[in-house]
Amino acid sequence: MAEQHPSGYDTADKGRKGSVVGEQYREGMRQPRGGGAPPERPPTNEEVAKAVQQKVAAAVEMSRKYRHVAWYSLFVAAYMVVLYLxxxxxxxxxxxxxxKKLFLPEDGSTTMTFRNEDEVLEYLGSKVLLPIWKDPVCGDGNCEWPWEFPSWGRFGCRADCGQNTNTTSVVVNVRADFTGHPSISARVLMNNAKWNLCLEDEARRKRGEADLCWYEDDQTFTEVQVNSINAAQVIDGKWYVIVKGDYAGRVSGAIYDISNSTNPIAIPTTPAWEACKLVRRRRVSATQTAMRRLLAAYTQAHKVGGEGGRRIIQEAVEEISQMDGLKHINFNKYQSKLASAADSAAGSAADATVAAGTAAV
Structure with a gap:
């Protein structure tokens, strides 16, 4: 038979209901803290296992919380460092x-009295704005980026920042033909058109500054037909050609890299820099021109009359016979009819003169 513990536990049972702790007490391997008798009811193996499980779970949970605290502390520290920087x-x-030094009076007082708004503005301008917000001065030995930078072309501050040697030689071939527009004169189109070569700079735009352009003033045209070559020294970047006032799209051109002067390389543009195709006016036919010329000559001959009127008609006929589109016509066959027309015009003019004289008498 199995031994019974005085408390009633089966100490020989090593299963869940057994008690390893009770057996250790019985064999003297475990002694109560502070001395005295062992517990009447030592914990069973199942109770010990549950207690150990709870301790392990509590330790794992505590470790997880410590990790969270550590990560949160690290985040807060990094956040504070970023804010500080x-x-x-x-x-x-x-x-x-x-x-504070500029706003407060020089005598150390903390109150100031102004008689009107002008004195306030004058004080702010002379004591605050002008002394603090100064424009960069080229030549003071201090290269104040981004307002001052290594010089290239007509830009930058060479005295403070040196010279930018990383430039490319280019030529801008500008072509324009303002003639042939059906409704606008070539001179008007020419006077309105302008162009320039500019550098796209997002940093300058964010500061509220305009893009740098190679020419200080936009280039104009002095002739209605132009084919010009314009040299420039540009830095690396995104350059663009700006054309203003070219309402008919008559300005075109191309850009070439001439770093190797013996072998210029065309630089492609997007979109292609081409002129608009203009529909030319239809030329007036020679017949219409001849009719208008004869009508004008007949009207003039009618006013002049006499031999002068006949001469005007004959000169008009000779001029018409020399037109390119009418050279194939033999005007000799119509000489008699033209002469009678001239006589009629001259006679009408003479009758009108006689009538005017009679009325005067």
């Missing part, structure tokens, strides 16, 4: 100190 505490303190 962005705030530039030392610089901000210097700015505040500078502003």
């Amino acid at each position: 962005q705030a530039s505490a030392y610089k901000s303190g210097e700015v505040v100190e500078t502003m």
Whole structure:
């Protein structure tokens, strides 16, 4: 038979209901803390296992919480560092100190009295705006980027920042033909058209500044038909040709890289820099021109009359016979009819003169 513990537990059972702790007490391997008798009811193996499981679960949960605390602390520390770097505490303190010195009176008082608004504006301008917000000065030995930069072309500050040697030689071939428009004169189209070569600079645009253009003033045209070559030294970047006032699309051109002067390389543009195709006016036919010329001559001969009128008609006929589209016509066959027309015009003019004289008498 199995031994029974005085408390009633089966100490010989090593299963869930058994008690390894009770057996250790019985064999003297475990002693109660502080001495005394062992517990009357030692915990069973199942109870010990559950207690160990709970301890392990609590330890795992505590470890997870510690990890969360560590990660959160690390995030807060990194966040504070970023805020500190962005705030530039030392610089901000210097700015505040500078502003305080400029705003407050020199005698140390904290109150000021102004008689009108003009005095307030004058004080702010002379004591705050002009001393603090100064424009960069080229030649002071301080290269203040981005307002000052290595010089190229007519741009930059060579005295403070040196010279930019990384430039490319290009030529801009500008062609224009303002003639042939059906409704606008070539001179009007020419006077309105302008062009320039500019550098697209997002940084300058964000600062509210205009793009840098090679020419200080937009280039105009002095002739209605132009084919010009314009040299430039440009830096790396995205350049574009701006054309203003070319309402008929008559300005075109091309850009070439002439770093190797013996072998210029065409630089493609997007979109292609081409002129618009203009539909030319239809030429007036020679017949219509001849009719208008004869009508004008007949009207003039009718006013002149006499031999002068006949001469006007004959000159008009000779002029018409020399037109390119009418040279194939033999005007000799119509000489008699033209002569009678001239006599009729001259006679009408003479009758009108006689009638005018009679009325005067």
